[in-house]
Amino acid sequence: MSANAGLLVGFAFWFLASSWVAAEEAGHRQAKVVEPPIEPATSAAPQSSNPTASQDPPGIGLSLFLSNGCGACHTIRGTEARGTIGPDLSYVGSRSAIGAGVLPNTEEAIARFVARPDLFKPGVKMPAFDMLPQTEIQTIARYLKALQ
Amino acid sequence: MTPGSRTEFGTASSNATAEEDAVRVANQPMMIRVKHVVFGAIGLPVVLLLGAWIGFFNVGASSGHWKVTAWFLQLAMRSAVRTYALAVDAPKTLDRRGLPAAAGHFARGCAICHGAPGELRSPAVLRMLPQPPDLALTVGDWTDAQLFRIVKHGIRFTGMPAWPARDRDDEVWAMVAFLRELPKLNPNEFRALAFNGSDATSSDRQPATPDVLSDCMRCHGGDGEGRGDAVPVLAGQKEAYLLASLQAYAKGDRTSGFMALPVTGVDPADLAALARYFAAQPSVSADRDQVSAEVINKGQQIAEAGIPERNVPACSGCHLGSNKNQVYPRLNGQHAAYLERQLKLFRSEDRGGTPFWHIMATAAQRLTDDDIRAVSAYFSRRAEGPR
Structure with a gap:
């Protein structure tokens, strides 16, 4: 009997408080979403005309490609x-464009796409692989551009 | 002059006067009530505020609450827990696989106030107001859902804190399962459950390992084998992954109430030493549940070839082979229950981790519960190849 009355009172408070609680939890949810840091596109790959392309040790591009797991989704024959x-x-x-045609097929563009593909292809x-060091992304991009 | 006597006089006077009197009589009690309401609405809060301002209310814990205050606080607390617990979706049976981790956490985080079997509490804790209850005696008063509510959200004005990680209901349920066990434990059983494997004196630890190692060993075991299926095997894990994970816990990028306590405030150099220590332990084989060969085969299929029609990449692309990124963890021989839980946390984006966490979240979001069970079972019994 008294438990029921208590339950009733409790419910009344619950209804009053529920909107506030919901708002509070929504606030926390929002705070929880972790956005990957957005790098300005201009800083992504400044080395389009890269004279160092040939200086990569042989096989480093492929080895970065494989070690970071790219091969789980992509095929490179051989x-x-x-x-x-x-x-x-x-x-x-040798493609004319990448990213469903929105980017030119250059090393710089490939590097930008690898870092944040969602920016170019909704x-x-x-x-996104923008957690990789920029130099590694560029090495992978050089390797991919060389696949003719 | 009472209203009754006025009415008597009214019979003798003129009609107009009688009417006026009647109106006044009817209004009189109303006037008094409005005064009361005005005093209640404005005067009483002012009096209370004044009382608080001049320091009338004693906040000392020494003398305890007034009986009426204690009664009201108890009523409010018990009713609130009961009512808010109505929204908690409690499992029919509690998962006992997290018991060792929960016991280890209880010993470190909870026992200081609530005591534990065979442990005397500090006299200082006993003078807290309210005095933290001996849980072995009181958990029976609450349902599982109510215990969940208390452990997850804490209780205001009592010193009972909320769970340190917001999105780890699995850990809170593990604590509830442990609290159900607590009244049945004698001191030896409690120590065995909470500390087994962390007896630092019994083994020959490397001198370079930091003191905090005993904190790790309480749940992960001295050999890093992971006590209970919910606690990961650390033995033989990649050192870079272990260090990155410890740093993620320390920074709050990966949330866990169990890990938050031991990792907070640890010297960064010690974190590196811990990663080195556990990476150097020889791999151990985890306990294995009985799982049908069909499930294992399905898990192997996902691990080696993925599920292309649902855009699930093969796990092997990142997790198998010695040529993979050192921050991608090894999964061979890991506890299936742990893997299952992590995949589900990735799927709901409640698990961060190393800077690469969202790659795993992307893949996990394409997995069904059955996929997750199969692939976790497969990796838990996959033998270790050459590293």
Whole structure:
């Protein structure tokens, strides 16, 4: 009997408080979303005319490509990269454009795409790799551009 | 002059006067009530505020609450827990796989106030107001949902804190499962559950390992084998991954109430030493649940080939082979229950971690519960190849 009355009173308070609680939790939810840091596109890859391309140790581009897991989604013929979820990159360097045609096929553009594909291709399935050191992204981009 | 006598006089006077009197009589009690309301609405808060301002209310804990205050606070607390717990979706049976981790956490975080089997509490704690209850005696008063509510959100005005990690209901449920066990434990059983494996005196630790290692060992075991299926195997894990994970816990990028306590305030150099220590331990094989070969095969399929039609990449692309990024963890021989929980946390984006966490979240969001179970079971029994 008294428990029921208590429950009733409790409910009344609950209804009063619920909107406030909801607002509070919404606030926390918002705070929780972790946005990857957005680098200004201009700083992403300043080395379009890169004279150091040939200075990479042989195989470093492919080894970075494989070690970071790119091969799980992409195929590059003649390597252990045999993923089928993303586009086949065996001859990506000879394409006229990348990112569904929104970017020119340059080393700089490939590097920008690898770092933040979502900026260029809405709804893209590929996650951003902007947590990689910029030099590694550029090395991978040089390697991909050279796949003719 | 009472209203009754006025009415008697009224019979003798003129009609107009009687009417006026009647109106005044009817209004009189109303006037008094409005005065009361005005005093209540304005006067009483002013009096209370004045009382608080001149320091009338004693906030000392020494003399305890007035009986009426204690009664009211108890009523409000118990009713609020009962009412808010109505919204908690409690599982039918509590998952006991997290018991060792929960016991270890209880020993470090909770026992200082609530005591533990065979442990005397500090006299200072006993003079807290309210005095923290001996949980072995009181958990029976609450349902699972109510305990969950208390452990997750804490209780205002009592010193009972909220759970240190907001999105780790799995850890809170592990604590509830442990609290259900607590009344049944004698001191030896409690120590075995909470401290087994962390007896630092019994083994030959490397001199370079920091003191905080005993904190790790309480849950992860001295050999890094992970006590209970919910606690990860650390033995033989990649050192870079262990260090990056410890740093993520310390920075709050990866949330866990169990990890928040031991990792907070640890010297960064000690974190590196801990990562080195556990990476150097020989790999151990985790306990294995009985899982059908069909499930294992499905897990192997996902691990090696992914699920292309649902855009799930093969796990092997990042997690198998010695040529992979050192911040991508090894999964071979890991506890299935731990892997399952992490994949689900990734899927709901409640798990951060190293700077690479969102790659795993992207993949996990394409997995069903069955996929997660299969692939976790597969990796838990996958033998270690050459590293």
